[in-house]
Amino acid sequence: MSKPVIATASLAGCFGCHMSFLDIDERILDLIDLVEFNKSPIDDIKTFTKPVDVGIIEGGCCNSENVEVLREFRKHCKVLISLGECAIMGGLPAMRNGIPVRECLEEAYFHSPTIDPADPRLMPGDEDLPIILDKVYPLHEIVKIDAYLPGCPPSADLIWKALTSLLEGKPLEIPYSLLKFD
Amino acid sequence: MPSKGLVTAALGRHRHDRARLIDILRDIQAQAGCVSPEAVAEIAAGLGVSTVAVEGVATFYHFFSARPAGTYAVYLNDNIVSVMKGRAAVAAAFEKAVGCKFGETTPDGRIGLHRTSCIGMNDQEPAALINGVVFTSLTPAKARVIVEGMKAGMDPKAMVASFGDGANASKIVRAMVKNNIRKEGPVVLAPFRSGSAIKKAVKLTPEEVIAEVKKSNLLGRGGAGFPTGLKWEFCRREKGEAHYVVCNADEGEPGTFKDRVILTERPHLLFEGMAVAGYAVGAKEGVLYLRAEYAYLLPYLQKVLADLRKKGLLGKKIAGKTGFSFDITIKLGAGAYVCGEESALLQSAQGERGEPRDRPPFPVSSGYRFLPTTVNNVETLCAAARILEKGGAWFKDMGTARSAGTKVLSVSGDCKKPGVYEVPFGLTVRRLLEMAGGTDARAVQVGGPSGCCISRGQFDRAIAFEDLATGGSVIVIGPQRKLFEVIHNFMEFFVEESCGWCVPCRAGNPLLLRKLEKIMSGKGTPSDIADLESWGKTIKAMSRCGLGQTSPNPILTTIQNFRELYESKVDRNRDFKPEFDLAESVKAASEITGQKLAAHDPENPHA
Ligand SMILES: Cc1cc2nc3c(=O)[nH]c(=O)nc-3n(C[C@H](O)[C@H](O)[C@H](O)COP(=O)(O)O)c2cc1C
Ligand code: SF4
Ligand code: SF4
Numbered sequence: 042m043s044k045p046v047i048a049t050a051s052l053a054g055c056f057g058c059h060m061s062f063l064d065i066d067e068r069i070l071d072l073i074d075l076v077e078f079n080k081s082p083i084d085d086i087k088t089f090t091k092p093v094d095v096g097i098i099e100g101g102c103c104n105s106e107n108v109e110v111l112r113e114f115r116k117h118c119k120v121l122i123s124l125g126e127c128a129i130m131g132g133l134p135a136m137r138n139g140i141p142v143r144e145c146l147e148e149a150y151f152h153s154p155t156i157d158p159a160d161p162r163l164m165p166g167d168e169d170l171p172i173i174l175d176k177v178y179p180l181h182e183i184v185k186i187d188a189y190l191p192g193c194p195p196s197a198d199l200i201w202k203a204l205t206s207l208l209e210g211k212p213l214e215i216p217y218s219l220l221k222f223d
Numbered sequence: 224m225p226s227k228g229l230v231t232a233a234l235g236r237h238r239h240d241r242a243r244l245i246d247i248l249r250d251i252q253a254q255a256g257c258v259s260p261e262a263v264a265e266i267a268a269g270l271g272v273s274t275v276a277v278e279g280v281a282t283f284y285h286f287f288s289a290r291p292a293g294t295y296a297v298y299l300n301d302n303i304v305s306v307m308k309g310r311a312a313v314a315a316a317f318e319k320a321v322g323c324k325f326g327e328t329t330p331d332g333r334i335g336l337h338r339t340s341c342i343g344m345n346d347q348e349p350a351a352l353i354n355g356v357v358f359t360s361l362t363p364a365k366a367r368v369i370v371e372g373m374k375a376g377m378d379p380k381a382m383v384a385s386f387g388d389g390a391n392a393s394k395i396v397r398a399m400v401k402n403n404i405r406k407e408g409p410v411v412l413a414p415f416r417s418g419s420a421i422k423k424a425v426k427l428t429p430e431e432v433i434a435e436v437k438k439s440n441l442l443g444r445g446g447a448g449f450p451t452g453l454k455w456e457f458c459r460r461e462k463g464e465a466h467y468v469v470c471n472a473d474e475g476e477p478g479t480f481k482d483r484v485i486l487t488e489r490p491h492l493l494f495e496g497m498a499v500a501g502y503a504v505g506a507k508e509g510v511l512y513l514r515a516e517y518a519y520l521l522p523y524l525q526k527v528l529a530d531l532r533k534k535g536l537l538g539k540k541i542a543g544k545t546g547f548s549f550d551i552t553i554k555l556g557a558g559a560y561v562c563g564e565e566s567a568l569l570q571s572a573q574g575e576r577g578e579p580r581d582r583p584p585f586p587v588s589s590g591y592r593f594l595p596t597t598v599n600n601v602e603t604l605c606a607a608a609r610i611l612e613k614g615g616a617w618f619k620d621m622g623t624a625r626s627a628g629t630k631v632l633s634v635s636g637d638c639k640k641p642g643v644y645e646v647p648f649g650l651t652v653r654r655l656l657e658m659a660g661g662t663d664a665r666a667v668q669v670g671g672p673s674g675c676c677i678s679r680g681q682f683d684r685a686i687a688f689e690d691l692a693t694g695g696s697v698i699v700i701g702p703q704r705k706l707f708e709v710i711h712n713f714m715e716f717f718v719e720e721s722c723g724w725c726v727p728c729r730a731g732n733p734l735l736l737r738k739l740e741k742i743m744s745g746k747g748t749p750s751d752i753a754d755l756e757s758w759g760k761t762i763k764a765m766s767r768c769g770l771g772q773t774s775p776n777p778i779l780t781t782i783q784n785f786r787e788l789y790e791s792k793v794d795r796n797r798d799f800k801p802e803f804d805l806a807e808s809v810k811a812a813s814e815i816t817g818q819k820l821a822a823h824d825p826e827n828p829h830a
Pocket of ligand 2 (some may be wrong): 099
């Protein structure tokens with residue numbers, strides 16, 4: 042029997058959730074025995090090469106490319122998981138949601154302390170660059186999400202427990218200790 | 224702009240007392256039209272506290288504004304009954320005549336138009352407060368006359384053309400507010416002779432007074448329904464250098480106005496109830512926490528207190544009882560629904576932000592000034608006085624087995640006779656609708672937004688703690704109304720009034736509101752209804768105080784009782800439909816950077 046396939050991506054996130062994933066430590070060896078990775082920064086596969094059982098996404102959507110990747114994931118994955126605060130709620134990047142896009146861009150490219158006053162003010166507009174969205178969206182506002190793993194980042198134990206329950210086809214029961222953050 | 228003089232004077236008036244910060248801020252707001260950052264800094268320096276401490280309080284309350292609110296600050300009620308009674312036309316008339324929009328102040332700073340949540344006048348909407356003066360039953364024509372008056376520089380009090388009934392018309396009140404007492408019951412609204420309760424009380428021991436109240440089975444009328452006798456007993460038993468009686472007259476639940484009528488017509492009964500409570504728990508001081516919206520009653524209430532002192536019913540040696548002294552002070556709020564929650568109220572009475580405390584400890588052990596305190600609703604204290612006058616057994620005989628006595632209901636909305644009804648517990652909604660002339664209702668909101676919305680099939684349910692519990696608010700929703708508009712109005716209220724302390728309430732309610740709007744706009748699917756239910760449950764379970772614990776009720780109780788309404792709005796053939804529109808969401812940035820979506824079209828990545 043072929044192994045279940047997993048794919049992961051980091052959108053508008055800090056990669057902290059992926060780091061936490063790697064924090065499962067030596068259990069990663071068990072995981073490699075249990076599953077096969079497809080598109081993911083973990084194995085650097087850039088495009089989907091087959092149908093995927095579980096897609097895991099960190100980070101919300103802050104630009105058009107994020108949306109593109111997310112929709113690709115939804116198309117290829119049977120189960121899609123929002124991993125971490127940014128994916129679930131927008132997280133830190135969503136702090137810009139109360140500020141108009143123009144102000145954000147001008148702050149970054151015209152007024153930030155690292156801009157040399159002698160330089161001409163340039164707003165990057167290359168067609169190859171993703172377009173910034175009006176605000177940062179949580180994943181479930183764009184595609185259907187099947188499960189949410191909270192935390193910033195969710196602990197390695199929580200990710201491990203969620204993945205193993207899913208692979209064993211058991212209902213996910215998360216102990217309170219893994220959900221209590223203070 | 225406030226001069227230093229104003230701040231100095233206000234600080235002096237309130238003896239540089241940090242606990243009276245709200246009074247200080249109220250003075251500055253009234254005199255300067257705002258609490259500017261400069262004023263905040265001056266107050267902080269004068270009190271010897273940090274600027275942030277003062278700013279935190281100043282920004283918490285609705286009636287304090289950092290920018291000038293206008294020499295005339297108009298606060299028009301935006302609650303659903305105001306909307307039902309023609310708020311939109313009145314608001315438009317104000318905007319047109321004044322020349323600015325709601326949320327703005329005219330460039331010359333003369334007139335500011337603001338919205339506010341329920342001001343306790345639901346039986347005479349649309350209603351507004353202008354510099355604290357109440358204007359009721361507004362029409363576009365009346366609004367235009369008022370604006371004329373403001374432009375001519377008239378005193379808002381002088382613009383009150385006719386006065387209401389009872390004490391509203393008295394020289395000291397002079398308000399256009401009507402009592403609308405439709406039914407007087409034997410407990411609260413029946414005539415009362417000052418002294419008849421406290422004189423009986425002081426002949427008993429405090430323990431016997433508590434026993435009498437326990438015997439009556441009186442449950443708190445403020446909403447939670449805690450047994451009053453037991454609360455007093457707990458409070459009495461606590462050790463502390465002082466005990467306090469605090470009367471909750473915040474009456475912020477949209478649709479409630481019965482405490483307003485009690486304060487207007489039976490204040491001596493209430494104050495006597497506080498004295499009885501003081502005798503029972505061993506308190507020498509009582510505090511009436513009065514919502515800012517009812518500040519127009521303040522001079523009148525002060526006078527009633529003075530009269531009672533003269534009669535020996537307050538002050539020292541009350542009713543001739545050696546060693547029993549008790550007096551009452553009044554503290555004003557500054558606009559915040561959450562201050563009706565007892566621990567938030569205590570914080571506010573101490574001059575802090577009105578944020579609920581962690582409980583336990585409960586107020587009976589750590590209340591006002593962190594000393595043992597009984598916090599009771601206006602109506603509860605009136606009932607307690609009457610129980611001492613007429614006996615616990617007399618009281619217990621009325622109502623139902625579990626809900627003794629009467630309840631004063633505030634009925635408003637789509638009915639012919641809105642107003643106050645004192646009825647025995649156990650009355651059915653149907654009977655109440657018959658009395659109020661609202662039998663064609665499609666729904667009734669019992670207990671305000673935090674209560675329950677019931678459908679026609681449930682009109683035989685009873686108003687009682689064991690069935691439909693209510694602090695008094697009954698809003699009749701007529702057959703012509705769009706229920707979603709009502710639910711939306713209530714959810715906006717909770718979003719606005721959350722104190723922001725805990726995430727489930729602060730973030731959860733806006734999420735519920737947006738989901739609701741998604742369904743209302745026809746973009747919902749069955750999964751959105753499921754989300755509302757599951758998120759609503761989480762918010763109720765995880766919130767810190769009663770506000771968050773009830774805030775999803777407008778949605779949850781209508782999903783329960785009007786599910787077909789939600790189902791008719793959603794697309795049943797799809798499980799998920801996002802509101803998100805990529806083209807829309809990149810518009811703002813495209814205009815700035817010149818980028819085009821076509822090159823990034825995710826549906827067509829190779830375009
Ligand atoms: C958000 C919120 C608002 C409240 N508003 C009021 C109010 O306006 N008046 C009131 O008496 N109780 C109000 N309560 C209930 C009080 O916390 C408290 O239970 C009550 O004052 C106790 O008095 P009682 O035992 O006489 O009912 C409110 C509670 C919450 C959670
Ligand atoms: S949830 Fe926390 S760890 Fe994860 S991407 Fe966001 S900020 Fe980083
Ligand atoms: S539930 Fe809401 S109002 Fe109550 S403490 Fe939490 S945030 Fe404040």
